[in-house]
Amino acid sequence: MAEIYTVAILGVGARGGDVYGTIINDKKDKFRIVSLCDKKPERLERFGEKFGVGKDLRFTDENEFFKEKRADLLIIATLDTEHARHLLKALEKGYDVLCEKPLTGSREECDRLVAAQKKYGGKVLVCHVLRYAPAFMKVGELLDSGVIGRLVLIDALERVGYAHQAHSYVRGNWRNTKVAMPMILAKCCHDLDLLQYYVGAECETVSSIGDLAYFKPENAPEGAARRCVDCKYKDTCAYSAVINYIDRWKESGQPEDSWPYNVVANAPVTEEKLLKAMTEGPYGRCVFACDNDVVDHQITIMTFKNGVKASLTMTAFVDGGGRRMVFHGTTGEIIFDEAENLISVRKYGKSREDIPIDRLLEKGYGHGGGDAGLINTLYDILSGVADERTSLKASVESHLMGIAAEESRLNGGRVEKVHK
Ligand SMILES: NC(=O)c1ccc[n+]([C@@H]2O[C@H](COP(=O)([O-])OP(=O)(O)OC[C@H]3O[C@@H](n4cnc5c(N)ncnc54)[C@H](O)[C@@H]3O)[C@@H](O)[C@H]2O)c1
Secondary structure, three states: OOOOEEEEEEOOOHHHHHHHHHHHHOOOOOEEEEEEEOOOHHHHHHHHHHHOOOHHHEEOOHHHHOOOOOOOEEEEOOOHHHHHHHHHHHHHHOOEEEEOOOOOOOHHHHHHHHHHHHHHOOOEEEOOHHHHOHHHHHHHHHHHHOOOOOEEEEEEEEEOOHHHHHHHHHHOOOOOOOOOOOHHHHOOHHHHHHHHHHHOOOEEEEEEEEEOOOOOHHHOOOOOOOEHHHOOOOOOOOOOHHHHHHHHHHHOOOOOOOOOHHHHOOOOOOHHHHHHHHHHOHHHEOOOOOOOOOOOEEEEEEEEOOOOEEEEEEEOOOOOOEEEEEEEEOOEEEEEEOOOOEEEEEEOOOOEEEEEHHHOOOOOOOHHHHHHHHHHHHHHHHOOOOOOOOEHHHHHHHHHHHHHHHHHHHOOOOOEEOOO
């Protein structure tokens, strides 16, 4: 009989509980969730019941949790600034680990993580889930097949989207670099990870510019209130919390447990809970009156050791979300565009093949099938039959790109070496 791996989860929020825990809990022939740790008792209760974890193995205090090794695998899905500390503890305890991104914003901590893995030997898989998403994998296969000749340049666009920016990076968990990583790591570490995977060589130098252009007090419209529920623009402002959380929730059929409403109010979500969140919680704040400092637009350019160049533009100022990447080769180009549902392979002067992205997708989970793809591959990695695509080593490499990009941005776009 195939081995069943026991799993503990540290941080049972949106990622640890709703995504990884839920997918893993559906694969009872492969995994068994045996222990949970979360500071919030209501989350422990909810997911403890859902996953059938005994009350004696649910912890609100991480020190209690780390007193013993609770399972074969630990999933770390706490917030950005805790990942490195938790990963170090987990490796010391002898766990194999699935760790949320970003790992850290510090070069020294990258070194400490690599040294700890060398010392304690646990497997570490970082949740760069897009590498497990069929459409992104398809692009990798196309590049490897040589269909566009030699890759010369990648032009990448990360459309965060105005509503997602307001939710996560103005009002939410990733709004401020005191409590989260800078945007280039918090959001764009996926893009950097993909770029280095597609280029297939280490990045040498980066230069980056960008800042917070819009979501600050001086841009508030005349007479705006500090909370949208009290504001005269609540029915007209694109960023109105009333429109984005109450009206949209109603339009989408009043779901009890779906993003972003289940972040604003605990599931099961009700209108009453949402209204309370609007009057008391962080998500009801005016976007021009928050404690945010994270950039809303940023452009990064990169050179790689094999001569390939890349640019990455991140912007909040776009209607929908989704990534667009154009791969320019010597004999053709590939256009990947999530918003257009398209991978288009164009050989110069010859054929054009269009592949609708949704034809490649598995239904059910987010990130274009990447969340489910990651968990499927995780089992094979633990069993030693699949390669660690998003290993600690590969992930540290893209984190160094992000760290160098932020150093550059803070130095007015100065060209920075990735490896110092
Ligand atoms: N891989 C991806 O594509 C992806 C997508 C979204 C978010 N993320 C990352 O996943 C992480 C979690 O995000 P989320 O949306 O699930 O956040 P969340 O706030 O919903 O969940 C985090 C949970 O961790 C708990 N927690 C924090 N510190 C703790 C501690 N010391 N001990 C015990 N519990 C603790 C919190 O109480 C919370 O329940 C973030 O770092 C985020 O950047 C990754």
